[in-house]
Structures are given as structure tokens and as C-alpha cells.
Amino acid sequence: MFYIDIEETDSTNKYLAEIASDFPSMTMVSAVSQTAGRGQRGNGWESFPGENITASLLFRPKNIRPTEQFLISQSTALAVVDTLNHFGINAQVKWPNDIYIGNYKICGILIENSLSSASIIHSIIGIGLNVNQIGFSPEIPNAVSMIHFLERRTPLLEVKGVLSDMLVKNLLSADTSDGAERIKSDYKAALWRGDGKYHPFRDTKTDELFDAKIVDIEPAGPIILETNSGEQRHYWFKEVQFLPDKDALAKKIRKYGGGF
Numbered sequence: 001m002f003y004i005d006i007e008e009t010d011s012t013n014k015y016l017a018e019i020a021s022d023f024p025s026m027t028m029v030s031a032v033s034q035t036a037g038r039g040q041r042g043n044g045w046e047s048f049p050g051e052n053i054t055a056s057l058l059f060r061p062k063n064i065r066p067t068e069q070f071l072i073s074q075s076t077a078l079a080v081v082d083t084l085n086h087f088g089i090n091a092q093v094k095w096p097n098d099i100y101i102g103n104y105k106i107c108g109i110l111i112e113n114s115l116s117s118a119s120i121i122h123s124i125i126g127i128g129l130n131v132n133q134i135g136f137s138p139e140i141p142n143a144v145s146m147i148h149f150l151e152r153r154t155p156l157l158e159v160k161g162v163l164s165d166m167l168v169k170n171l172l173s174a175d176t177s178d179g180a181e182r183i184k185s186d187y188k189a190a191l192w193r194g195d196g197k198y199h200p201f202r203d204t205k206t207d208e209l210f211d212a213k214i215v216d217i218e219p220a221g222p223i224i225l226e227t228n229s230g231e232q233r234h235y236w237f238k239e240v241q242f243l244p245d246k247d248a249l250a251k252k253i254r255k256y257g258g259g260f
Contacts, residue, residue, distance in 0.1 A: 001164045002027045008049075010036040012056035013112060013126040020114075020122055025060035026168060030160060034128075052145070053129040053159055057167060060122045061175045066115045068180070070221035072123050073097045073111050074187040075174035079166035080107050080129060081190050086162050089149050092192035095214070095223050096237055099129075100192045103244075104144035106130050125167075131159055188217060193242070198228050200243040203235075209243070 002024060009015045009031045016029045033049035047054050064071050077097040084091040084099070084106070091107075094100045099107035110126040130145035132153045146154055173179030191214060193199050198211040212225035215232060223240065225233045233240075 001168060004029045006031050008033040008035065010034070011126075012054055013110060013124050016056040016058055016124050017112070020058055020124065023058060025058060025122070027058040028055055028160075028164060029057075030055040047128055047130070048133045050156075051133040052131045053127060053156060053163065055127050055160065055163075057125040057127070058122060059125060059171055061120050061171075063175050063177075064120055064180075066113075066118075066120055067220060069113050069115075069120060069123075070096075070219065071174045071180055071183060072113070072120075072125065072171070073109070073221070075170035075183045076109055076111065076125050076127070076167065078183065078186055078190060079163065079170040080109070080127065082166040082170070083129075083159070083163045084146070086166075087146060087150065087154065087159075089146060092194075093187060093190045094192040094242065095217065096221060101144060101149065104142050106144050106146070127163070129159070129163070131156060184217075184219070191217075200246060201225065202241040202243055204239055204241055 004023075004027065006015070006029065009029075012029045012031050012034060015031075016027070031054050034047055034054040059072065061072070073096055077093045077099065080099045081091045081093060084101075089101060089106075091099050091101050094105070097109040097111070098105055099109070107127065107129045109128075112124045112126075114121040114123075130143065132147050133145045134147060136143040146159070170183065174183045188194065194214045196213055198213050200209065201212055202209050210227055212227045212233065215224040215226045217223055218234065222234050222236050225235065225240070227233065
């Protein structure tokens with residue numbers, strides 16, 4: 001792992017993309033302050049300076065084909081789960097790659113791949129892991145940090161060291177045929193709401209509300225849900241929304257848009 005530590009940038013993903021051609025695979029850029037961090041679906045990412053991990057990793061896979069690029073997302077998510085497990089925190093993966101503890105989000109991942117027709121030129125893997133930040137804005141009602149579970153501050157350097165090791169282990173494993181199958185299996189086992197029970201969802205195209213259970217994840221990334229009538233539905237990213245379980249207060253659902 002080659003480290004680049006900077007004081008401030010608008011986005012570590014953007015910073016790394018601009019210098020990627022000059023650095024080898026497994027180069028990590030970490031910033032004390034990220035002024036315009038980005039999350040999935042165009043969302044921003046809130047992080048107090050010096051309190052959390054805000055980093056991006058350059059990865060150049062040798063064997064993962066463009067059609068298999070979801071493996072990078074899966075292995076990254078598992079690396080964060082493994083990191084949290086190392087510190088005694090039981091985490092899960094909310095499809096496709098948010099990291100949850102119970103109903104609380106502790107980490108967001110944003111992966112941007114540069115592709116050719118036959119290969120992945122490189123991946124830039126952005127990770128925002130909440131470590132020591134205690135308070136969050138009211139617009140983020142379910143954010144949580146490691147400190148809330150450990151009840152103590154954890155040195156960021158220690159967390160980054162463990163995370164780096166887990167990223168190397170999982171990404172290199174995903175880049176082999178045998179390792180890729182393990183990653184897929186471990187990812188499915190780590191899924192949040194992958195308990196075989198029915199949970200509420202919303203079809204974002206039709207606005208239909210329905211109950212379903214997670215059945216599987218397709219190799220390219222779509223989730224397979226089965227409704228309580230036995231119908232199987234396949235959804236790509238942004239096509240389905242996880243809703244709070246039905247014991248959530250209606251006013252909270254309205255206030256926060258009904259999703260996690």
C-alpha cells in the first residue's frame with residue numbers, strides 16, 4: 001500500500017482521479033478535511049475534519065472483467081465489514097454497498113471505474129467511515145460512528161491500518177477465480193435484511209409499495225427480491241428503495257422520505 005496524506009481537498013476520489021496515471025495500484029489518498037465529499041446517487045457526504053476516515057484507493061485489477069465490476073464493490077464492502085468486526089462491531093452490507101449496524105449507517109462507499117471494452121483500467125474506491133464523530137446534522141437521521149459503540153475514541157491511523165489490510169486482502173482475492181466465488185458468498189451472507197424475512201420496499205419507477213425478501217444478488221449487481229405472493233423481481237441500483245420496517249412512525253417516514 002502506498003499512502004498519500006493531504007490536509008484538505010474537495011473530494012478524495014476527484015483528487016486521486018487526477019493523479020491516477022502517475023501512481024501504482026493500491027495507492028490510498030486520505031484527507032483530514034473533505035469539503036465536497038460525494039456519496040452514492042449524487043448525495044453529499046458529511047464528515048467533520050479529523051474525526052473520520054475519508055479516503056480513496058486506486059486499484060488496478062488484472063483479471064476482473066468489466067461485466068464483473070460489481071466484485072470490486074462487494075470486496076470493498078466486505079473489507080469495511082471485516083474492519084469493523086476487528087474492532088468488535090458487528091456490521092452488515094446494505095445493498096449495494098452501504099455499511100449498516102442495525103438500522104444505522106456507519107460507512108458509505110463510492111466506486112468509479114475507468115473501463116475499456118475488454119478491461120477495467122482502474123477503479124477509484126472512495127470510503128467514508130465514521131469513526132469519532134459524535135453529532136450529525138438532522139438531515140442525516142440514521143448516521144452513527146464507531147465511537148457510539150466502542151464508547152471511546154479510536155486513533156484514525158489505527159483504523160486506516162486495519163482497513164488497508166482488509167482492502168488488500170479482499171480486493172486481491174476478488175481478482176482470482178477462487179477468491180471471487182468466496183467474495184460473492186461472503187457478501188450474500190453479510191447482507192443487511194438478508195435474513196429471509198419480508199421487509200417493505202418501494203419501486204422507484206412506479207412508486208409501488210410492497211413487501212419482499214432478498215433472494216440473491218446477480219453477478220452484475222442487481223438484487224433479486226421475492227414478494228410475499230411468490231413473484232421474483234430484479235432491480236438495478238436506484239430502482240428500488242428500502243423502507244423502514246412497519247413499526248416506524250408514519251411522521252418519521254414522511255419527514256425523511258421513507259428510506260434509509
